[in-house]
Amino acid sequence: MLKQIALISLMGISTLSFADWQVKVGGSLISPTQDTTIAPGAVVKADHELAFTPSVEYIFGETPFSAELLLATPIAHDVLLNDEKVAKIKHLPPTVTLKYNLKNSSPFTPYVGVGGTAFVAWDESGVAKDVKEDFGFAGQIGVNFKPADAKNWGVFFDARYAQLSPEVTLVDGTKFDLDIDPIVYTLGYSYKF
Template structure:
């Protein structure tokens, strides 16, 4: 009986239609927009490049979809008054709920809102500890599907992530704590494939 239930469930999942899924792979520039004034000076995270795949679920024939941004750990040099003081790595899972402005042209603009996370992965240098953080995420972009393309397209989008993880400094620098205001813009150019 249990096997039959599992088989029926799997068949049901498979008919959820892969036609409702889209995979996107792209390269991103992560560009912090803020800096932080501390007792030691001005602290800022530097720009980084990253490979950023994502998976999107389209809700049937509606213009709505949900996208999950994935990435390998992203490393930022942390600059103190322009000099490298530390390095931090993090995972940036981000979920946005999108509205796709479908039309008769090959261009489909979209806009999305959701949430993001800063999951600390590693730290070195003056950073003794970096805490997780959660915040708002926004997204705007466009997908281009050529007339002769059956399933593939190219896309460009820009995301904003509201992230200010708490950083604890090493004891040699007083062990103080501050919120590192990163708040990055993430610009991505890539390839999309809809199943």
């Protein structure tokens, strides 16, 4: 399914002007905000992780709107039961947001975005036998900074919220939704073509 989405996306963007693209590379802290109680006294949660998170953004001409696709290397979360590691789950987090960029005369351009995200399970180990894919809402807020002497490059910081609760099946057959709902903090470099 991921290959089909990538193919359709590439076919769609191939008809667009390359002059309105921005590429971003950054490092992110993936910070889960929820935990899951699977039984009295048994709380499961995912740990915080660091990841390399490039993204591509298409800017719709002179309008304040753009669309951004967040990519990442596979992210590996340790799964903790009462703060003890019992499993590891790897996943890919493709996220698409439609953004509104608040353009002004300063070198800072704040932006907000809304869209959708996915949890594409990559691998699992430990007591986790199977992890399902999940889809949810995504929100984004951030700022681009372009120095006065910069022609095409800049730096950015943003925070994204992703609503994700993949279903996990343990080796003993127990099933539960692992509430992750992470906030992703990203600092990086941008280059506009």
